[in-house]
Structures are given as C-alpha cells and as structure tokens.
Amino acid sequence: MSTKSVIRDVNQHVGETVTIGSWINNKRSSGKIQFLQLRDGTGYIQGVIVKSEVSEQVWDDAKSLTQESSLYVTGVIREEPRSASGYEMTVTGIEVIHITENYPITPKEHGVDFLMDHRHLWLRSNKQRAILVIRAEIIRSVRQFFDTNGFTLVDPPILTPTSAEGTTNLFHTKYFDEDAYLTQSGQLYMEAAAMALGKVYSFGPTFRAEKSKTRRHLIEFWMIEPEMAFTDHEESLRVQENFISHVVQSVLKNCRTELETVGRDISKLEQIQAPFPRITYDDAIEFLHEKGFDIPWGDDFGAPHETAIAESYDKPVFITHYPAGIKAFYMKPDPNRPEVVLCADMIAPEGYGEIIGGSQRIDDQALLEERFKEHGLSLDTYQWYMDLRQYGSVPHSGFGLGLERTVAWICGLDHVRETIAFPRTLYRLYP
Numbered sequence: 445m446s447t448k449s450v451i452r453d454v455n456q457h458v459g460e461t462v463t464i465g466s467w468i469n470n471k472r473s474s475g476k477i478q479f480l481q482l483r484d485g486t487g488y489i490q491g492v493i494v495k496s497e498v499s500e501q502v503w504d505d506a507k508s509l510t511q512e513s514s515l516y517v518t519g520v521i522r523e524e525p526r527s528a529s530g531y532e533m534t535v536t537g538i539e540v541i542h543i544t545e546n547y548p549i550t551p552k553e554h555g556v557d558f559l560m561d562h563r564h565l566w567l568r569s570n571k572q573r574a575i576l577v578i579r580a581e582i583i584r585s586v587r588q589f590f591d592t593n594g595f596t597l598v599d600p601p602i603l604t605p606t607s608a609e610g611t612t613n614l615f616h617t618k619y620f621d622e623d624a625y626l627t628q629s630g631q632l633y634m635e636a637a638a639m640a641l642g643k644v645y646s647f648g649p650t651f652r653a654e655k656s657k658t659r660r661h662l663i664e665f666w667m668i669e670p671e672m673a674f675t676d677h678e679e680s681l682r683v684q685e686n687f688i689s690h691v692v693q694s695v696l697k698n699c700r701t702e703l704e705t706v707g708r709d710i711s712k713l714e715q716i717q718a719p720f721p722r723i724t725y726d727d728a729i730e731f732l733h734e735k736g737f738d739i740p741w742g743d744d745f746g747a748p749h750e751t752a753i754a755e756s757y758d759k760p761v762f763i764t765h766y767p768a769g770i771k772a773f774y775m776k777p778d779p780n781r782p783e784v785v786l787c788a789d790m791i792a793p794e795g796y797g798e799i800i801g802g803s804q805r806i807d808d809q810a811l812l813e814e815r816f817k818e819h820g821l822s823l824d825t826y827q828w829y830m831d832l833r834q835y836g837s838v839p840h841s842g843f844g845l846g847l848e849r850t851v852a853w854i855c856g857l858d859h860v861r862e863t864i865a866f867p868r869t870l871y872r873l874y875p
C-alpha cells in the first residue's frame with residue numbers, strides 16, 4: 445500500500461512508500477541505474493531505479509520517459525544528504541500517464557522571444573516557478589499587513605467612465621452606447637471608500653496603453669492602493685516604509701529556497717528595514733547636477749536619474765515634493781510652497797526604479813475645481829469625486845504599489861516580464 449503525497453511533504457514519509465503525480469524534468473542513466481529528476485510543482489526529487497530490483501516492465505517504462513512526460517511514480521523515501529532537497533526516492537513502480545515528444549524548451553539556452561512565445565510551458569522551469577511562488581508570498585504578506593493594521597479591503601471597478609492618472613494612455617472600449625475605459629488606478633474610488641470606511645486598500649489589475657518598451661513597463665499590471673482618511677503626507681510615508689519592510693522580511697523568512705533558485709543576493713534584502721531615507725525633489729536636482737546630469741528644475745526624472753539617486757542608498761529612498769506641473773491633478777500643494785506638492789515616489793535600490801507613487805490629496809473643493817479646469821477635465825464626469833469635498837471633506841493620503849516592479853526588485857530580475865504568469869507587454873498578447 446502506498447500513500448499519495450507531494451514532493452514538498454516527503455519529509456513526513458521517510459521510510460514509507462508513497463505515490464507522487466509528477467513530470468520528468470530531466471533524466472540520466474548509467475547502464476544498470478536510471479535517475480529520474482522529478483518535479484510536481486511543489487518541489488524536485490530524484491527517483492532512483494536499480495535494474496536488478498524492479499520488474500522488466502518498470503525498467504522499460506522508465507526508459508520510455510522523456511522530458512515533460514507525466515507519470516505516477518511510487519517508491520520509498522530516503523534521506524539523502526547529498527541531494528539538494530535532502531531526500532531521494534527508491535522507485536518501485538511507475539504508471540506512465542502521458543509520453544511527451546519533442547518538448548520545445550530543452551536544457552539548452554533559448555532566446556527571450558522564443559521563451560515568451562512558449563510562456564505557457566516556460567512557467568514549468570525551476571526559476572519561473574520560484575518567481576511565481578515569491579510573487580504569491582508578496583501578495584500574502586501585503587494582505588496580511590493591511591488586514592492586521594486596521595485597513596478594509598475594497599474592490600474598485602475595472603470599467604470606468606473617466607481617467608484617474610491622465611488621459612493619454614487609456615484603453616478604450618464601448619459600454620453599450622457609452623464610452624468606457626479600463627482602469628488605470630482605483631485611487632479616486634478608494635478616496636470615496638476611505639470616507640466610508642476610514643482606512644482601505646485595494647488590490648487589482650490596472651491597465652495603461654503606454655507605448656513604453658522598457659524593462660519596467662507592463663500594459664496590464666497589478667496595483668495595491670491604500671487610502672487613509674485623517675492622514676497627512678508624513679504619516680503616509682511611515683505606513684509605506686513599514687509596509688515595504690514587512691513584505692521584504694516576509695519573503696526572506698518564507699521563501700529562502702526560491703530566493704536561492706532565482707540567484708538573489710539575500711544580504712541586500714536583509715538591509716530593507718524602516719525607516720527609509722528621504723530627499724526632496726530640489727535636493728535630488730542639485731545632486732543630479734553634481735553628478736553631471738543636465739536636467740532643469742521642473743522636468744520629471746527618467747530611469748537614469750532615478751538609478752543615479754538610488755545608488756547612494758542601500759534601502760528604498762523617498763523623493764518628495766515634486767513640482768506640481770509634473771504630477772497628477774489631485775495632489776495637494778505644499779501650503780508653504782504651492783509650486784510643489786505633498787507627494788513622494790519610493791525608488792527601489794539597485795536600479796529597479798519607482799515602486800510606489802503616493803501623495804496627500806487635495807481636500808479643498810475650490811482648489812480641486814481649479815485643477816480640473818487647468819487639466820481640461822470635465823466636471824460632469826467627476827461630479828461624484830467633487831462630492832467628496834463637499835460633504836465632510838477631510839485631509840487624506842494614499843499611495844499605489846506596483847506589484848510587478850516589486851517582484852522584479854525582490855527577485856533581482858532584469859525585466860518585469862518574468863514577474864507575472866502571462867505578461868501583457870507592448871505588442872504582445874500571446875499566449
């Protein structure tokens with residue numbers, strides 16, 4: 445009799461006979477012994493088949509297995525200190541489910557386009573699996589942070605009548621006879637939710653028709669957007685640094701093996717503890733001038749600027765108080781200096797760029813109306829948003845964390861395309 449198990453749980457079955465549904469990751473043979481590298485999604489284990497100890501049928505079935513063939517494998521679990529997992533299986537039985545022929549992703553090197561065309565299969569590789577496990581842990585720890593710090597989860601709509609972050613990169617669709625757009629950010633709705641529930645957060649997909657082909661941009665990405673009533677800019681920064689520290693420390697605690705699989709320098713992550721350094725936009729401009737960059741006050745930072753600034757720190761850095769002209773219409777001006785706004789971008793270390801954008805919001809009705817006019821936004825479509833300033837307006841702040849950039853940073857990946865199972869990048873909709 446054998447028990448059904450998964451590779452992750454074999455440590456509970458040492459000395460017992462178990463059956464595991466699995467795929468062949470790799471295989472080698474030395475005449476009278478075959479070694480099967482088995483994977484089942486939860487881990488990897490080597491199955492050892494000794495010709496003199498099994499029936500001819502089992503031996504021949506094992507021989508027929510190719511890369512990515514599927515099978516139920518039965519055998520005795522042994523501790524094996526020389527193997528990476530610490531365990532091995534002495535195979536006693538094999539039930540072949542499906543023999544794979546000509547699996548396209550072989551152990552040799554493949555180009556990125558080829559791998560992206562085969563993303564549905566590429567996911568099975570050790571590294572891609574590890575990334576998805578880390579992503580899931582990041583999401584779990586994000587939810588844990590907000591759920592245990594007094595925030596309520598609220599889901600904003602995905603089909604919207606207006607833009608939240610500027611009108612240039614909207615995905616347009618028809619909503620029966622009306623025009624609709626896929627959401628760029630749930631923020632405006634989350635502001636309404638904060639006035640109902642105090643502290644709220646959302647976690648959902650957002651869409652930007654950005655013609656940016658960079659290693660930081662996706663067309664469809666997931667965002668975590670907390671919004672807090674009775675909270676100023678300064679308090680929001682403290683939430684942000686505690687939040688990011690919590691997420692990084694959770695991954696370090698719960699995903700050691702996966703971080704090793706993706707080759708992450710763990711010592712760099714261990715330094716990610718609140719508080720984080722802060723630098724104003726003004727000081728950042730001065731710093732860039734000292735470094736030889738030719739950027740006038742009032743221009744937005746590009747990736748090279750952000751990277752240069754981040755290089756001075758081994759933690760994420762907040763750049764605060766940007767000029768109003770390069771930021772969103774809803775950001776509250778600094779009362780002492782209205783040409784800059786009470787906002788911050790959090791820039792990740794090691795060149796990963798902006799992972800959070802946030803601000804205190806305008807709570808004054810007249811000023812918000814003025815901003816609408818300046819930005820050419822129609823008051824009709826935003827009437828409900830204006831209502832929030834008419835009925836019990838309060839100081840409030842919030843921010844948005846881009847999940848994929850966070851995964852790229854924590855995993856140390858070159859490109860965000862590997863941070864989500866099926867990335868939507870510029871001009872790629874397949875698979």
Ligand code: 4AD
Pocket residue numbers: 608609628629630631652654660661662663665667669670798799800801802803842843844845846847848849860
């Ligand atoms: O800075 P953004 O545009 O801010 C907002 O959307 C605010 N409404 C958030 C808020 O205050 N509630 O976007 C927030 C974050 C960025 O810092 C970045 O991490 C990520 O979303 N992001 C992208 N990630 C991948 N691909 C893209 N095209 C992204 N655009 C933004």
Ligand code: MG
Pocket residue numbers: 789798800801
């Ligand atoms: Mg931003």
